[in-house]
Amino acid sequence: MKKRINILSCVAISAVVLSGMGITNVKADENTVVSIQNVSGKSLNPEVQNGGHVSDDFTDVSKNNLGYASKFHIFVNEATLNAHTNGNVAAKKLIGNVNFGTNITDEKLLDKDISYIQEVKNMAESSFVSANDHRTNKVIFGEVNDVELGDNSPLVNGTTISHLLNDEIYQDKGSNEYIDFAQEFAKLEGKSANYAIANGETITSDSFEDHNHRVIDLSDFKVGSNNQIVINLATEVLNSNTPLTISGLSADAGGTSVIINVDTKGQNPYQMNSQIKLRFNNGEDGPVERPNQETEYFDDNHLLWNFYDSSSSNKQFTGAIEMNNTFQGSVLAPDATINVHHNLDGNIVANEVNVVGGETHRWDLQDNNNIVTTPEEPDEETDEKELTVDPGFSVDPDESSNPDPDEKDDEEEEEQVVDPGFTVDPDTDTDGGTDEEDEEDKEEETPINPDLSVDPGFGIDPGKNFEEDEDDDQQIIINGGSEGGLENKELDVNSSIKPSVPDTINEKTPLMNQSSLFPTTKSSVNPTSQGGRLPQAGNSKGIVISALGMALLSLVVLVRRFKA
Incomplete structure (x- = not known):
């Protein structure tokens, strides 16, 4: 009988002890309340606006040689910024160690600066350019980022972005993505391959009488039916360390487009050593040379450099391009890595971009080209x-x-x-x-068109994504910057060039609170809490009950010993 009583007593006391240990309270104080959600779910702040789709902001880019990429200074799968970047960015992954954004100039021509970053690995607090009476911002982040609205400025992954206002920040919501990078890069690969095999005159090093004063005079070239001049540049031309001048460009908003194909022939890395100079027609005042500069005036950018590899079956260059001298004009190299070491003005479209030194300046490639470039020195012989x-x-x-x-x-x-x-x-x-x-x-995609009037599809599956560099522990050395020869071909319309689009693993993961495995939402965290951390379950109520249980257990043991 005594044994039964003792057993029942122990069971009762154990139940009390376990009950006391199981009582927790997620209320740290009266002002901080945290909502615990399913770990497998997403933590998206309902207060942050949905970013929508790029087509909402840019309604028609069908005639532009770069499509939506023409609206961003850097359009890339991965960007690492270690020197001043004067322009907006569309990046699948960003390692931003310095500030970026389109600076406001005296021209005051750009009314909105739009950037899209799917995954932020690092971003400087001073990123973007503060709005004023002439300019606003729209910055969209992918859903894998933790985006919060602060007292004055938003926070992204815990970093305050001091140059943005709360109403200037947006985020992908649900299945929506502002830009489908895999789909856009598939289109860009097709365009690059199409330009590479288009009919155009070939220029080699032997084409220049004076190698110290190399000039490509556009008045010597025939304007195509789509108001485009196509020039094929042999591999060695940009390898030379003497300047190369493109003369006779139109400063008109609808001027002739100039596409210069650069054949790397698999040279990896490809060394771009030539300083690029641009000379514009300026009527009776004569030609004007354009300097590298920050600007909001983009109407005079009609120059596209297409870097490709004739030795590759899909014409895509997958190596590195070293920009070792100042450069002007938009760059298309959808599968390449571009390392910028000096000032570069234009769009930069590549798989990966590393801004190492100098500065980069936004200068958007234009479309609606309906005014034929007038030769610099017209005479009777050039009337034709x-x-x-x-x-x-x-x-x-x-x-x-x-x-x-x-x-x-x-x-x-x-x-x-x-x-x-x-x-x-x-x-x-x-x-x-x-x-x-x-x-x-x-917009319908058609087979290769030598007149470059329609974007070819090349049978590319737009649903495939590009592989991402998953090395999150990359160490970067920050380098500061200053402020401030293909023959003509007859095209076979039955042939198909299919740029390869590697598969990838979707890296969309739940957003986790820095101090917990539980995602939190902005609506459930009091702004006064530190970093949205979960409060500790240390209320004295559970502790008191646990101590009482231990005391009763000790008393039973003493009674048994006394009776014994």
């Missing part, structure tokens, strides 16, 4: 080269390229009319595009 593009609507004679409007009727029969390859709507807004907001989604 002067073509007039019908823009599809009436032109004010005062704004015509004809120097004497009164002689227009006399010369009308001698002028050649070139179809620009598309119909221009006079009501079209050259900045915002047409009112058909989803036009780019309906």
Whole structure:
């Protein structure tokens, strides 16, 4: 009987002890309450706006050689910024060790600066450019980032972004992605391969009479039916360390596009050692040379450098391009790594971009090119080269390229009319595009087109993604920067170039609180709490009950010994 009583007593006391140990309280004080969610779920702050889709902000890029990439200074799968980057960024992964963003100049022409970063590995607090009366920001982050609204500025992964306002920050929500990088890079690969095999004149080192003064005069080249000049540059031309001048560029908003194909022939790394100089037509005042500079005026950028590899079956160069001298013009190298060591003005489109030194300056590639570039020194012998593009609507004679409007009727029969390859709507807004907001989604992809008028698809599966560098422990040395020869080919339309698009593992993971395995939401954390950490379960109520249980157990033991 005594044994049974003793056993029952122990069971009762153990139950009390276990009950006391099991009582917890997630309320650290009266002002801090934390909501515990399912660990496998996402922690997205409902107070942060949905970023939408890139087509919401840029309604028509169908005629631009870079598509949506033309709207970003750096368009890349992975970017590492170690020197001043003057421009906006669209990156699948960002290691931002310095500030970036499009600086506001005296021109005050850009009303909104838009950036998109799917995964932030590191970002400087001073990133982006503060809004003012002339400029606002829209910055979208992927859902894998922890985005919070602060008292004055938002926080991203715990870092306060002091140059942004709370209403300027956005985030992908649910299955929505602002930019599908895999799909866009598949299109860019197709465009690069298409340009690489287009008909164009080839320039080698032997093409220059004076190797110390190398000039490519655009008045010597035929303007294609799509108002484009295509030039094929032999591998060794940019390997040379003497300057290369592109002369005769149009400063007009709708000037002739110039595509320069650079064949790397698998040279890895490819050494770009030539200083690139640009000389623009300027009417009676003569040619004007453009310096590397910060600007908000993009209408005069009609130059695209396409780096490719003729030895590769898909024409894609997968090695590194070392920019060892100052460079101007937008760069297309969708599978390459670009290492920038000196100032570069334009768009930079690549698989990976490392800004090592110097500065980079945003200078967006333009479309709607419907004005043929006028030769620098027109004479009777070059009259045959002067073509007039019908823009599809009436032109004010005062704004015509004809120097004497009164002689227009006399010369009308001698002028050649070139179809620009598309119909221009006079009501079209050259900045915002047409009112058909989803036009780019309906754009059909066709086989290779030597006139470059349509984006080829090349049978690419847009659903595939690119591989990402998963080395999160990369150590970076920060280097500061200053402020401030292919033959012409007949195209086989039955052939198909299929750029390879590697598979990848979707790296979307739940957002975790830094001090806990439990995700938290902004709505459930009091702003006064430190970093959103979970409060400790240290309320004295559970401890007192546990101590009482231990005391009763000790008393039973003493009674048994006394009776014994």
